[in-house]
Amino acid sequence: MSVMNNNNNNNLKSRRRSDYPYQLDYRTRWSDNDMYHHVNNSIYNFLFDSIINTYLITHCSLHPPTSPQIFLAVSTACTYFAPISFPAVIDLGLRVMKLGTASVTYEVGVFERGAEDVRAVGNFVHVFVERGGGKTVRGGDCWG
Amino acid sequence: MSVMNNNNNNNLKSRRRSDYPYQLDYRTRWSDNDMYHHVNNSIYNFLFDSIINTYLITHCSLHPPTSPQIFLAVSTACTYFAPISFPAVIDLGLRVMKLGTASVTYEVGVFERGAEDVRAVGNFVHVFVERGGGKTVRGGDCWG
Amino acid sequence: MSVMNNNNNNNLKSRRRSDYPYQLDYRTRWSDNDMYHHVNNSIYNFLFDSIINTYLITHCSLHPPTSPQIFLAVSTACTYFAPISFPAVIDLGLRVMKLGTASVTYEVGVFERGAEDVRAVGNFVHVFVERGGGKTVRGGDCWG
Amino acid sequence: MSVMNNNNNNNLKSRRRSDYPYQLDYRTRWSDNDMYHHVNNSIYNFLFDSIINTYLITHCSLHPPTSPQIFLAVSTACTYFAPISFPAVIDLGLRVMKLGTASVTYEVGVFERGAEDVRAVGNFVHVFVERGGGKTVRGGDCWG
Incomplete structure (x- = not known):
């Protein structure tokens, strides 16, 4: 997944x-x-973690139980525009907004199956750290 | 969904x-x-509630915020045979094992996408009650 | 924690x-x-796992990330008598009902702070297994 | 709970x-x-919702099933400084940072029992809306 060049944040x-x-x-x-x-606002954060880690596992060789380098959340945020209710299906979209030497900033869009308008937009910052030590490391080879 | 006639419970x-x-x-x-x-055993209970209530909403006109008759769990059980791990997709199957005048007993099978063997089997008993009062009522018209 | 000698199961x-x-x-x-x-029935299963593992960590030297022997749930069950609602405080009680060579059966009582009557009673079976291998091992030295 | 006058945001x-x-x-x-x-970052959002709604229920007469005016989250954010692990006890602190005619901004501090340093700080914005309609209403009489 390549990093966005023109990430217009102004109109979520x-x-x-x-x-x-x-x-x-x-x-x-x-x-x-x-x-x-309504789906509780906190549930969206669970979904952000889910799509991001699924991507890391399936596209970036992350193996959470053993990988020497892991990813920890340092900040998260979400803006909510309209509710979604069980038993709806949620469509999530992920993109990389910014890539630093030891961190990556994702944006996640939350949509309801069958509707066009975005329901919520999340922002999620991962830092790359050594397992155990917590020292930040260079990373991000996965995004080009 | 019709009720099972020969519900062989012996070999889950x-x-x-x-x-x-x-x-x-x-x-x-x-x-x-x-x-x-591994997916925590408690998560399976969340999924049992989810497939059962999705069925009740989409096939039995249940509207949780307003329906005069609701369904409350009185007992639940689950037997676990093998684990499933994120980011797998879980296939759930639901059937009705027994229908009483004021209760229904469901069985839920838990499978992992891409594998044949069942991972866990749950048993879930709902009673039909009046909203608010908690008095049991006749129900079960949905299953024939 | 010693094992119950006369575990009258008949009157939960x-x-x-x-x-x-x-x-x-x-x-x-x-x-x-x-x-x-009301507190969703599935939440009680989270709490059973929590009190059991807190006991294992604080009284039986379990260290989930590294212990060579771990505990996996093979069956769980719960009977619900009356609901509890947020923001109540839940008082949980734990006892060991049966101790086998490679398994232990717990019972957990669920009470609401400020009330006498039990709200729910859970039954939870753990097997002792080698980390990774999944082979059952002798255990239970913690209960005497 | 009174609103902070000098809310120094700069040094969370x-x-x-x-x-x-x-x-x-x-x-x-x-x-x-x-x-x-470690406690997953998303869990903190559950706890923010919990302390805020406990305050609203116990100090502001909120009754979630029936109150004509309810509170919906429009944005949430959290910054994480250090992890907490089960079975620790978490001490949460709540304060009101800003009170508008139809919204309130809270800050929640997350501490681990037995340690001084703050582990995470959350920011949470509630709008006051009519139940059902979703129209924003005047509110905030609870904070003086």
């Missing part, structure tokens, strides 16, 4: 599925809905 | 996808895996 | 806090409640 | 328990830890 609400080169669908679960009958 | 480990008339797939999430790198 | 509903030698409290979370405004 | 890492007028403790759960043996 206009994001479309085609903005994201890597996509996966996630069926919602009964427990995702909270007392207001 | 031999369950196959074709034993289950209603099926849905659930993509696993990063957080489903626990420290032993 | 009469369980009291004093039946359980090891106890921990868990504050409920917003996301524990489902659309019916 | 220096936050102390005494910066937060409302505090609750949350015992971690087995499933909170991910494959890297």
